[in-house]
Amino acid sequence: MDLRGTISPDRPLLVLAIAEEAAYLDAEFPVLLTGMGKINAAAAVAATLARSPLPSVLVNLGTAGALHPGWTGTHEIGSVLQHDLDTEFIRRLTGQTVGAPLDLGDGPTLATGDRFIADDEARAALSRRAHLVDMEGYAVASTAHALGVPVRVVKQVSDEAGDGAERSWQESVDGCARVLAGWVRDNL
Numbered sequence: 001m002d003l004r005g006t007i008s009p010d011r012p013l014l015v016l017a018i019a020e021e022a023a024y025l026d027a028e029f030p031v032l033l034t035g036m037g038k039i040n041a042a043a044a045v046a047a048t049l050a051r052s053p054l055p056s057v058l059v060n061l062g063t064a065g066a067l068h069p070g071w072t073g074t075h076e077i078g079s080v081l082q083h084d085l086d087t088e089f090i091r092r093l094t095g096q097t098v099g100a101p102l103d104l105g106d107g108p109t110l111a112t113g114d115r116f117i118a119d120d121e122a123r124a125a126l127s128r129r130a131h132l133v134d135m136e137g138y139a140v141a142s143t144a145h146a147l148g149v150p151v152r153v154v155k156q157v158s159d160e161a162g163d164g165a166e167r168s169w170q171e172s173v174d175g176c177a178r179v180l181a182g183w184v185r186d187n188l
Contacts, residue, residue, distance in 0.1 A: 005027060014059050015041075017135065023177045024178050026185075038139040054148070055149065058144045062136060062155055067133055079110070099142075108132055110137045123161045159172065
């Protein structure tokens with residue numbers, strides 16, 4: 001976890017997983033780097049918000065894999081779900097809803113899980129439930145919701161989440177970081 005800048009109630013807090021995704025953000029806004037994965041993201045956001053003033057909005061920026069052919073560009077997420085938590089099974093087993101999808105507004109659905117999707121079979125299975133896939137979005141949004149902080153999730157497509165995605169991500173992360181910094185300049 002790495003916090004750059006000072007959080008204040010009148011400013012957004014930008015939350016990203018790793019420094020490579022934040023490389024071109026200017027110092028105008030505070031930036032929290034959480035580390036990769038749901039646990040790192042949730043723990044970093046919770047710890048940071050527990051000891052700081054709450055920001056006006058938390059904006060989760062980062063890369064995502066496309067689960068459908070032709071998906072490119074920058075997307076503000078409308079709903080987010082956990083693809084590696086069987087919410088329906090837990091509901092049948094316990095009668096409780098745990099980890100239900102979160103509605104964030106209009107936009108595509110993001111599936112979050114602690115697995116980098118880099119094979120065609122996994123992509124095909126996830127494509128029935130979502131448009132994009134990442135490793136932190138649900139955790140960031142869920143933690144922000146739990147603490148009463150408005151949240152926006154913005155993802156730049158970095159790869160096609162199929163065979164070879166790890167190579168595609170490595171080759172595209174720098175360009176994605178530039179695009180995300182431009183989105184921040186234009187939208188915040």
